[in-house]
Amino acid sequence: MNGYMGEIARVDLTQGKIMTIPTSDYKSWVGGHGMGSAIFFDLVKDKTIDGFNPANVVTIMTSPLCGTLVPAGSGRTEVQGIGVQSYPIGWFTRSNFGGRFSTMLKHAGWDGIVIEGRTDSPVWIDIRNRTIQIRDCRSLSLWGTDTRTCQERIWSYVCGTGTFGDWLKPHGEEGGKTTQRPAVLAIGPAGENLSRMACLIHDAANSSGQGGFGAVWGSKNLKAISVIGTGSINIHAPKALMKARLRQMDKYAFDLDNRKRKPLSTVFDAFPRPMTLWGNPRGSKRPSEGQRPVACVGCHAGCRGRYESGLGNEAHCAGTAFYSEASSLDIQRRSSDLLNRFGVNVFEAWRGLEYLRGLNREGVLGPGKKIDFPLTFKNYGSYEFVEQFIKIIAFRNDGHGHKSQAGDDLGEGFVRAAKKWGRLEGDEGDLKTGWLNFPYWGLPNHYEPRTELEWGYGTILGDRDINEHCFNTIFWDVLISRFTGSKPSATAEETVKIYTDKMIPFQGDRLMMDYGTENMYSEHMAKLVAWHRHYARFWKQSALLCDLRWPDFVNPYAPDKVGSTGESEQVFFNAVTGKHFTFLDGIELGRRIWNLDQAIWTLQGRHRDMVHFADYIYQVPYGGPSFMTSKVNGAWEYANISGRCINKEKFEEFKTRFYHLEGWDPETGYPSRSTLRSLNLGYVADELEKNGKLGKG
Amino acid sequence: MKNKKYAKQDDANGEITRRSFLKLSGAAAVGMWVGKALPDLIWIDEATAAIPASEGYLLVDTKKCQGCMSCMLACSLVHEGVANLSRARIQVIQNPFEKWPHDLTIEQCRQCVDPSCVEACPVDALEANPNYGNVRMVYGDRCTGCGECVAACPYTPSRSLVVADEKYQNKEKARKCDLCAKAPYHWHRKGGGPQGKQACVEVCPVKAIKFAKEIPVQEGDTGYKVNLRDEKWASLGYPMD
Numbered sequence: 001m002n003g004y005m006g007e008i009a010r011v012d013l014t015q016g017k018i019m020t021i022p023t024s025d026y027k028s029w030v031g032g033h034g035m036g037s038a039i040f041f042d043l044v045k046d047k048t049i050d051g052f053n054p055a056n057v058v059t060i061m062t063s064p065l066c067g068t069l070v071p072a073g074s075g076r077t078e079v080q081g082i083g084v085q086s087y088p089i090g091w092f093t094r095s096n097f098g099g100r101f102s103t104m105l106k107h108a109g110w111d112g113i114v115i116e117g118r119t120d121s122p123v124w125i126d127i128r129n130r131t132i133q134i135r136d137c138r139s140l141s142l143w144g145t146d147t148r149t150c151q152e153r154i155w156s157y158v159c160g161t162g163t164f165g166d167w168l169k170p171h172g173e174e175g176g177k178t179t180q181r182p183a184v185l186a187i188g189p190a191g192e193n194l195s196r197m198a199c200l201i202h203d204a205a206n207s208s209g210q211g212g213f214g215a216v217w218g219s220k221n222l223k224a225i226s227v228i229g230t231g232s233i234n235i236h237a238p239k240a241l242m243k244a245r246l247r248q249m250d251k252y253a254f255d256l257d258n259r260k261r262k263p264l265s266t267v268f269d270a271f272p273r274p275m276t277l278w279g280n281p282r283g284s285k286r287p288s289e290g291q292r293p294v295a296c297v298g299c300h301a302g303c304r305g306r307y308e309s310g311l312g313n314e315a316h317c318a319g320t321a322f323y324s325e326a327s328s329l330d331i332q333r334r335s336s337d338l339l340n341r342f343g344v345n346v347f348e349a350w351r352g353l354e355y356l357r358g359l360n361r362e363g364v365l366g367p368g369k370k371i372d373f374p375l376t377f378k379n380y381g382s383y384e385f386v387e388q389f390i391k392i393i394a395f396r397n398d399g400h401g402h403k404s405q406a407g408d409d410l411g412e413g414f415v416r417a418a419k420k421w422g423r424l425e426g427d428e429g430d431l432k433t434g435w436l437n438f439p440y441w442g443l444p445n446h447y448e449p450r451t452e453l454e455w456g457y458g459t460i461l462g463d464r465d466i467n468e469h470c471f472n473t474i475f476w477d478v479l480i481s482r483f484t485g486s487k488p489s490a491t492a493e494e495t496v497k498i499y500t501d502k503m504i505p506f507q508g509d510r511l512m513m514d515y516g517t518e519n520m521y522s523e524h525m526a527k528l529v530a531w532h533r534h535y536a537r538f539w540k541q542s543a544l545l546c547d548l549r550w551p552d553f554v555n556p557y558a559p560d561k562v563g564s565t566g567e568s569e570q571v572f573f574n575a576v577t578g579k580h581f582t583f584l585d586g587i588e589l590g591r592r593i594w595n596l597d598q599a600i601w602t603l604q605g606r607h608r609d610m611v612h613f614a615d616y617i618y619q620v621p622y623g624g625p626s627f628m629t630s631k632v633n634g635a636w637e638y639a640n641i642s643g644r645c646i647n648k649e650k651f652e653e654f655k656t657r658f659y660h661l662e663g664w665d666p667e668t669g670y671p672s673r674s675t676l677r678s679l680n681l682g683y684v685a686d687e688l689e690k691n692g693k694l695g696k697g
Numbered sequence: 698m699k700n701k702k703y704a705k706q707d708d709a710n711g712e713i714t715r716r717s718f719l720k721l722s723g724a725a726a727v728g729m730w731v732g733k734a735l736p737d738l739i740w741i742d743e744a745t746a747a748i749p750a751s752e753g754y755l756l757v758d759t760k761k762c763q764g765c766m767s768c769m770l771a772c773s774l775v776h777e778g779v780a781n782l783s784r785a786r787i788q789v790i791q792n793p794f795e796k797w798p799h800d801l802t803i804e805q806c807r808q809c810v811d812p813s814c815v816e817a818c819p820v821d822a823l824e825a826n827p828n829y830g831n832v833r834m835v836y837g838d839r840c841t842g843c844g845e846c847v848a849a850c851p852y853t854p855s856r857s858l859v860v861a862d863e864k865y866q867n868k869e870k871a872r873k874c875d876l877c878a879k880a881p882y883h884w885h886r887k888g889g890g891p892q893g894k895q896a897c898v899e900v901c902p903v904k905a906i907k908f909a910k911e912i913p914v915q916e917g918d919t920g921y922k923v924n925l926r927d928e929k930w931a932s933l934g935y936p937m938d
Contacts, residue, residue: 068780069770069900100766107782148794165790165802167854179788179804179854203793232779242774242884246899253902256929272763272903273933290797290936293903295765300902302763310796 001027002236003064003576005109008039009132011125013220014054014117018132023111028680031063031111033094033541034593036080039114040092041596041684044082047092047603051084051212052194052219054118060105060185060225061112063544067103067233067297069245070572071253072268072549075296077102077185077202078541082604083211083464084196085348087415087442091463092600094541095199095213097185098296099206101227102544104183108229118220122192126158127227128171142223143192146341147201151184154226158182176230186224187214188343190394194218195411197345197352197393205304205314205336206296209345210443210464212413236578244571252555252564253300260556261489264477265303265317266469268552268563274305275548277321278312278332285329287311296546303548312336322350327381335386342394347465349393351444352414355436359423371421373406374398415442434616440465447472449617451626451641453520457529458536460611461658463601468536468547471499471528471628473554478627478638490554490561492629492636499553502566503531504584515641516630521654526661531587537597538590539569592679598664599671599684602693608655608669618648665695672697748815751808752830753876753891754909755787755898758925760798760936761905764791768803768897768906775880775889775896776872786874787897787906788854803905803922805897806856806874808833810915814857814873817849823857823871829878830891835871837862842869876908903930 001023008021021039029035036059043057050056058081065073075098083093105113109130122137137143140153159168159181167177183202190198191214198214199207217223235241254271265275272293279285287307294314295302304314312320312333319336326332339346359365360377367376374392379385388399396411398404409417415424415431415438423430430436437445440459446467449456452475458466474488474495481488490498496513506512511524512531519525539545555563566583573581598606621643630639659666663675672695676685688694769785777784791801812833815823822839823846825831835846835857846857862870877889877896887893891910898906905925913920924938931937 067770069767069774071902074770103782152794164792165804165853167858176783176860177858178783179790180782181792205793230781230783232773232777232781232784234779235774238774238778238882239884242771242882242896242900245771246884249900249902256933271933286934290760292760292797292801292935293763293933294793295763295902297766298770299763299765300767302765306793306795306797306800308797310794313795313800314793 002234002578003068005106005111005231005233007110008035008061008112008114009110009127010114010116011132011134012117013115013119013123013134013222016119016134018134021114029593030538030542030589032061032078032544033080033537034589035059035112035542036061036078036094037593037596037600040080041600043114043116047600048605049082051082051090051216053082054220055116056082056216058115058213058216059112060115062102062106063542064577065543065545065572067106068235068576069241069298070545070576071245071248071298071300072546073544073572074298075099075102076544076546077105077208078544079200079208079211079213081211081213081216083213084215085210085212085345085413085443086464087413089605090212091441092597092604093211093463095208095210096541096544097200097202097206097208098546099183099202100180100297101183101185101202101206103297104180104227104229106229106233107231108227109231110227113225115220115222120221122221122223124154124224124226125222127225127229128158129175129229129231131171137223144189147186147188147343148204148341150186150188150224151203154184154224155181158226158228170228171230178228178230180228182226182228184224184226186343187217187222188341188394190343191215191218192223193394193396193411195344195393195396196413196416197348198343199345201340201343203314205316205319205340207319207340207345209347210467212345214343235576237575241572241575244568244575248564248568249300252552252557252568255557262480262484262486264473264480264489266473266476266548267555268549269555269557270301270303270549272301273303275303275316276305276312277317277324278329278336279324287329287333299546299549301549315340318350319346322346323353323386325381326386331381331383331386334383335390338387338390342390344390344393347444347446348414349390351437352410353389355414355418355430358435371406374400374404413442414438414444429615431614432616432619434620436614439614439617447475448622448624448626449613450622450644450646451515451628453515453525454529454532456613456617456646457525457654457658458532460613461529461655462533463597466536468532468540470532470535470551470553474628475626479625482625482627488638489556492638494561495554496629496636498562502551502553503528504566504587506531511631513629514631515628516632516639517641517644519630521647521650521657523657523661526654526658529658530661533594534587534590536590537593538586542589542593543569543573543586545569592681595662595671595676595679596681596684598662598669599676599681599688602670602688603691606669608659608667611655611669612648612651613646617646618651619645621645663697665697668695670695748812748825749827749831750810750912751825751832751876751891752910753832754808754911754913754921755805755874755876755895756907756909756913756921756923756925757803757805758905759801759803759922760924761903761926761930762789762801762803763903763905764789764801765902767900767902771896771900775877775882775884778882784858784860784872786856786858786872804852804854804856805906805921806833807852807913807921808874808876810912813849813851814846817845819843819845823873826875826878829875832876832878832890833873834875834878835873837865837870840870842871844871846871846873
C-alpha cells in the first residue's frame with residue numbers, strides 16, 4: 001500500500017494495552033478524517049457520552065500524502081473525537097495541526113493512533129518505530145510542565161546522551177538512525193486542569209486548537225505522545241511525484257523574480273512569510289530582527305517564523321492577533337508564547353478577553369463586582385495582565401494560584417461561564433445583543449456568518465468553526481485591494497467563473513457564488529455550502545492538504561488565472577498511492593464522510609431545530625466591511641454585503657433546501673436510509689434506526 | 698618545478714602520506730593539480746596518491762532555510778524511491794524553541810578535497826568516480842557495510858550512513874551524497890551528477906541550496922555555509938546578512 005505504513009496503533013489506557021488495527025480495514029476512507037470518523041463510529045458504541053467519558057476515543061490520523069513531497073500536503077495531522085468545547089453539546093469534532101508529527105509517525109510505521117480509556121495516574125506514550133510504551137509521567141516530572149518543558153524533557157530522554165545533530169539510534173540497536181528530535185504532541189496546564197479551551201501543542205506553536213482536545217487528554221491523564229521513526233514511506237511513482245512537485249512549483253508557486261500580486265496569506269502562490277498579525281489592528285508590526293520562514297514538512301511556502309529573540313517562534317495567524325493592545329510588540333509576542341506553552345486555544349481566549357473587557361468597562365466584572373472576577377483591567381496592556389488571564393484559563397483559579405469561582409467558571413468556556421453569571425438571560429442577554437461574540441455552537445466568531453455565508457452555514461451545519469479559507473480568500477483579496485487602492489487578483493466575473501467551473505459536480509452554476517441578500521438562502525447557496533463541506537472533508541481533512549495553500553482557485557501565475565485545483569490534487573495523490581483517483585472521486589468520498597459525521601451528530605442528539613445561530617445573528621446587522629461576489633443588476637461585482645442579519649425564517653427554508661440537497665430528512669435533518677445506502681453506509685442507517693434517529697426516505 | 702619542496706618523512710616507515718603531501722604543497726587546489734601532474738621527484742605510494750577534486754559541491758544558506766526538509770525527502774526519493782528522512786544524504790536539524798540563526802543547521806556532504814571517507818574504505822568501495830566528475834561515491838557491489846567511512850567522516854552528523862539495502866538482500870551498505878550522479882529515480886532525462894541536476898537544489902522552495910563547481914574553502918564552514926540571500930529575499934522582510 002503505497003503511502004501507507006499498514007497499521008494504526010490502538011492504545012487502551014484503561015487496560016494499559018497496545019493493539020493494532022490494520023489500515024486496510026479502513027482503506028475505503030483513505031486517511032485522516034475519513035478514517036477517524038469511521039474508526040470512531042465503530043469503537044464508540046454510545047455516541048451520547050460526554051467528551052470527558054473514558055470511552056471517548058481520540059484518533060490522531062495521517063494520510064498517505066503525509067511525509068512525502070506533496071507541496072503543502074505533507075505535514076498535517078488530523079485529530080478527532082468527542083470535543084468538550086462546543087455548547088450545548090460537545091460535538092464529535094475535529095482539529096488538525098502542522099509540523100512534523102505525521103511524518104515522524106509514518107516513519108515509525110504507523111498510519112495513525114487511536115486513544116481510548118484513561119489511566120489512574122498521568123502517563124505519556126513513547127513510540128519508537130514499532131515499539132509503543134505507556135510511561136509514567138513521574139520519572140520525568142512531566143505533569144505540571146508547560147508544553148515546551150514537556151517536549152524538551154522527552155527529547156532528552158528519548159535521545160539519551162546523544163548530541164542533537166548527530167545520528168542517534170532511538171530504538172537501541174534494533175532500529176535505524178535519525179538526526180531528528182522526536183515529534184511530540186503535548187498538553188499544557190490548561191489540558192491538565194480540564195479547561196474546555198485546552199489544545200494540543202506540537203513543537204513551538206503547531207496547535208490542534210479547536211474542540212478542547214487538551215482537556216479530553218487531560219481527563220484521560222495523557223500528557224503527551226512522542227514519536228520517533230526511521231522507516232520509509234513507499235511511493236508508487238517517485239519520478240512522477242518529483243516531476244509533479246517541480247511542475248507545480250514552476251507553474252503555480254510564488255516567483256520572487258516575477259511578483260504577480262500583493263501578498264495574500266491563504267493562496268497556493270503565497271510567499272514564504274510568517275503570517276503574523278502582531279500589532280494589528282493598529283498596523284501589522286513584523287519583528288525587525290533576524291528571522292527565517294518556517295514550514296511544515298514538505299511545504300513550499302512556510303507560513304511561520306523563527307526569530308533572533310526567540311519570541312513567538314512559530315506562532316502565526318490568530319495566535320499572533322491575540323492581545324493586540326499589548327503595550328509593546330514584545331509583550332504581544334510573549335503572549336503568543338504563553339498561549340502555546342500553557343496550551344490554550346487562542347480564538348476563545350481572544351474573543352473571550354474582548355468580552356470580559358466589555359463587561360469590565362460596564363462595571364459589572366472585576367474584583368468585588370457583580371461578577372467577582374480576579375482580573376483588574378487597570379494593568380491591561382501589560383505582560384502581568386495577560387499572564388494572569390491565561391493562567392486563569394489554564395488553572396481555573398485567580399491566575400496566582402488561589403481559588404476563584406469565576407476563574408473556575410471560565411475554565412468551562414466563555415458561553416458556559418456567561419450562562420452561569422446570568423448574562424444570557426432575558427432580552428438583553430449577551431448572545432442576543434452580540435456582546436458575547438460567539439455565534440455558533442458556543443464558539444467564538446471567526447468569520448462573520450451574516451456575510452461570509454459558506455463559513456457561517458458550514459459551521460452551524462457542522463460541528464465547529466470550519467476554519468477553511470477556500471472562499472474567504474476572496475474576502476481578503478478584495479478588502480486589501482480596497483484599503484490599498486489596488487485591484488483584486490481577478491475581476492468578480494473571473495473569480496465566479498474560475499471557482500464555479502471547478503466546483504464539480506455542481507460546475508456551471510454561477511449563482512453558487514452570489515453572496516447577495518437575494519440569493520443567500522437559495523439552493524445555489526446550498527450547493528456552495530455542500531460542495532465546500534465535501535471538498536474539505538476529503539481533500540483537506542482526509543488527504544490532509546493544508547488549508548492555507550489549497551485549494552488553488554485563482555492563481556495569477558496560471559494561464560487565464562485558472563489555478564491548479566481540480567487537476568493537481570489527483571496528480572499528487574495518484575503519484576504517491578498508485579490509485580486512479582479523480583478529483584470528483586475525492587469530492588464524492590468527502591460527501592460520504594460528511595454523511596457519516598452527520599449520522600454521528602444525529603446520534604449525539606442533533607435535530608434541525610437546534611441548528612441555529614446565536615440570536616444576535618438574526619437581530620443585529622453586521623456592520624463590519626465585507627465584500628464578496630454578487631450579481632448586481634445582471635453583472636458580477638464585489639458587492640458590499642455589510643449591514644444585514646440572517647433572517648431566521650428564511651434560514652429555516654435554507655436548511656430545508658440544504659437537507660434536500662444532501663438527501664437528508666428535511667423534517668429532522670437526519671440522514672435517510674436511501675442516501676446512506678447509496679454511500680455504502682447501510683450499517684450506519686441501521687444504527688440510526690435502532691436509536692429512532694433515521695430520517696425518512 | 699623550481700619551487701618544489703622536498704618531501705619530508707612523516708612516519709616511521711618514511712612514507713609520505715597524501716595528507717602531508719598536500720600540506721607541503723600548501724593549496725586547496727592542489728588536488729586538481731596533483732591529479733593531472735604528479736611531481737616525479739617525490740615518491741608517493743600509489744595507495745596514497747592524491748585524489749582528484751570533485752567537479753561539484755553543494756553550498757547552503759542556513760539562515761535562509763525554512764526547515765521544510767523537502768531536500769531530505771527529495772534526496773531519499775530519487776535515490777531510493779521512498780520518503781525517508783533517515784536515508785537523506787543531506788540533513789536539516791532544527792530546534793523550534795531556539796533563537797535564529799542557531800535554531801537550524803543544514804549538514805551536506807562537502808565532497809571534501811581530502812576525503813577521509815575514501816581513504817578509510819578498506820575495500821575501495823568509496824572512490825572519486827571519474828565518470829561523474831570525481832564525485833565521492835559508494836560502489837554498492839563492493840561495500841561491506843563496515844562503517845569505516847561513517848567513523849572517518851570528520852563532520853557531525855557523518856555524511857556517510859550505513860543502512861540495510863533492499864537491493865542487496867537487506868545487507869548493510871553505505872550511502873552518501875553523490876550529487877545525484879546515481880539516482881535511479883531521478884526525474885530528469887539527463888539525470889544528476891555535476892553535469893546534471895541535484896534533487897535538493899531543484900526542490901528547495903527558497904533556494905537555500907546551490908550547486909557550485911568551484912572548490913570551496915576547505916577549512917571551517919565559510920566555504921560551504923554561505924549567503925544566498927539577495928534584495929528580493931530581503932523584500933520579504935528577511936535579513937540579508
